Amino acid sequence: MNSAQSWIVVADDTAASGLVDLARSVGDEVVAVVAGRREVASSLASAVDRVLWLGEPDQAPVEAYGPAVAAVVAQATPRTVIGATSPGGRALLGAVAAALRVPVLAGVSALEADGDQVVVTRSVLGGIAEHRTAVQGGTTVVAVDPGGAVAGDGDLAPLEELAVTPLAATVTEVRPAAVAGADLGGARTVVGVGRGLKAREDVALVSDLAAALGGELACSRPLAEGVDWLPKERYIGISGQHIAPDLYLALGISGQLQHMVGVRGAKVIVAVNSDKNAPVFSQCDFGVVGDMYEVVPALTAALGTGS
Numbered sequence: 147m148n149s150a151q152s153w154i155v156v157a158d159d160t161a162a163s164g165l166v167d168l169a170r171s172v173g174d175e176v177v178a179v180v181a182g183r184r185e186v187a188s189s190l191a192s193a194v195d196r197v198l199w200l201g202e203p204d205q206a207p208v209e210a211y212g213p214a215v216a217a218v219v220a221q222a223t224p225r226t227v228i229g230a231t232s233p234g235g236r237a238l239l240g241a242v243a244a245a246l247r248v249p250v251l252a253g254v255s256a257l258e259a260d261g262d263q264v265v266v267t268r269s270v271l272g273g274i275a276e277h278r279t280a281v282q283g284g285t286t287v288v289a290v291d292p293g294g295a296v297a298g299d300g301d302l303a304p305l306e307e308l309a310v311t312p313l314a315a316t317v318t319e320v321r322p323a324a325v326a327g328a329d330l331g332g333a334r335t336v337v338g339v340g341r342g343l344k345a346r347e348d349v350a351l352v353s354d355l356a357a358a359l360g361g362e363l364a365c366s367r368p369l370a371e372g373v374d375w376l377p378k379e380r381y382i383g384i385s386g387q388h389i390a391p392d393l394y395l396a397l398g399i400s401g402q403l404q405h406m407v408g409v410r411g412a413k414v415i416v417a418v419n420s421d422k423n424a425p426v427f428s429q430c431d432f433g434v435v436g437d438m439y440e441v442v443p444a445l446t447a448a449l450g451t452g453s
Contacts, residue, residue: 150174151224155215155242157208157234158182160189164293165228169194172226172257172264179218181211181238187305193296197305203312208234210312212241218308220245226257226264227285230292243287251279254288328362328380335361336391338382338409341368342398342419342438346375352397355442358449361393366405382408398438401426418442 152173154165159182169176176194180187187199198218200211219227219242229239231252243250255276256267263282270277330336337356343349349363356363363380370381382389383405390411397418399405406429409415417430418441427433434441 151177151222152226152228153177153179153219153222153224154194155219155227155229155235155238156180156182156186156190157230157232157238158186158203159230159232159234159292160186160295161292162190162230163193163296164291165230166190166193166296167293168254168257168288168290169226169228172259173224177222177224179215181208181215181234190296191302191305195303197303199305199307200310200312201307205316205318206312207315207317209237210315211310212237212313214308214310214312216241216245218310223285225259225285227287229287229289231289232292235292236289239287239289246285246287248284248287250287250289251281252289254290257286257288328364328377330362330364330380330382330387330389333362333389334392335359335395336364336382336389336393336409336412337361337395337397338364338366338399338405339369339397339438340366340399340405343369343375344439346373348439349375351439351442355395355397355446355449358446359393359395361391361395364389366399384408396426396430397442399426400424401429 152169154169156162156178177196178190178194179198181200182203187197191197200214215238227242229235239250251266251268253269254266255269258265263280264286266279266281266288268277337352339352353363364382365376365380367381367383369375370378384407386408388408392413394409394412394415401424415430416432417426418434418436418438419426420437422435
C-alpha cells in the first residue's frame with residue numbers, strides 16, 4: 147500500500163475542491179482519476195500532483211467507467227480514495243470499494259493520518275453529532291461533498307491519458323426536471339416559513355418578502371411533506387437541504403432541532419414567532435415576538451419604500 151498517496155475519483159464535474167482539500171490533509175501526493183471530459187481533467191491539473199484521464203466519454207455515462215476506475219485504483223492501492231457524494235461520484239466509489247473489498251464511509255468532514263491508520267470524522271444523526279472511526283490495514287474509501295471548482299497554484303501536473311474501454315452503455319436521452327429546483331445552497335438570503343403559515347394561498351405573503359430581499363423561499367418539513375404547500379427541494383432540515391446563507395429569516399418556525407440543523411451554517415439568523423417561548427429564540431441572532439401576518443407585510447413594505 148502506498149501510504150504517501152491520496153487518490154480522488156472524479157466524475158464529469160469540475161466541482162472537486164472538497165475532494166482535493168481532504169486528500170491533501172492525509173497524503174503527500176494527490177492523484178486524480180477522471181472519468182469525464184478533458185476540460186474536467188485539465189481543471190484539476192493545477193490542484194493535484196498527477197492526473198489520470200480515461201479519455202473523452204462521448205455518449206458513455208459515468209457509470210460505464212466504474213470497472214476501469216476500480217481497476218486503476220486497485221492496482222495502485224493508495225492509502226485513501228476520496229469521491230463525491232454526487233450520483234456519478236457514488237457510482238465510481240461503489241466500484242472502487244467493491245474491487246478493494248472495503249466499505250464507503252459517507253458524511254465525512256475530516257481525515258487525519260495517525261501512524262498506520264486513518265482517522266475519519268463523520269457527521270451522524272443528520273449532523274447533530276460527530277463520529278470518529280479509525281481505519282487500519284486497508285484503503286480508506288470516503289464520500290464527501292464535492293465543494294466548488296478547484297483553485298490551483300498555477301503549476302500544472304502531468305495529464306496522462308489511459309487507454310480503457312467503458313462498459314457498453316450510452317446516453318440516449320437527457321430529460322430536464324419538470325420542476326425547476328431551488329438554488330438554496332447558493333443563495334445569500336433565504337426566507338424560511340413554517341407551521342405559522344395558516345393557508346396555502348398565504349405562501350405569496352412570504353414569497354413577496356423573499357423577492358424584496360432578493361432571496362430564496364424555503365420551508366420546514368411539514369409544509370413540504372405534510373400539506374405539500376411548497377416543493378420538497380425547498381425543505382430545510384436533517385433530511386432536507388443544509389444551507390449557509392449570509393441571512394436566514396425564520397418565519398413562524400418553532401426552531402426544533404430537526405430544522406435548525408439545516409441552517410446552522412447561516413451567518414445571521416432572524417426569527418419571527420408569536421410564541422415568546424419558541425425554541426428558535428434561543429438559537430437566533432435577532433428575534434421578533436409578533437404575528438408574522440403583521441410583521442411580514444410591514445417588512446415587505448419597508449423594503450419596497452427603501453428601494
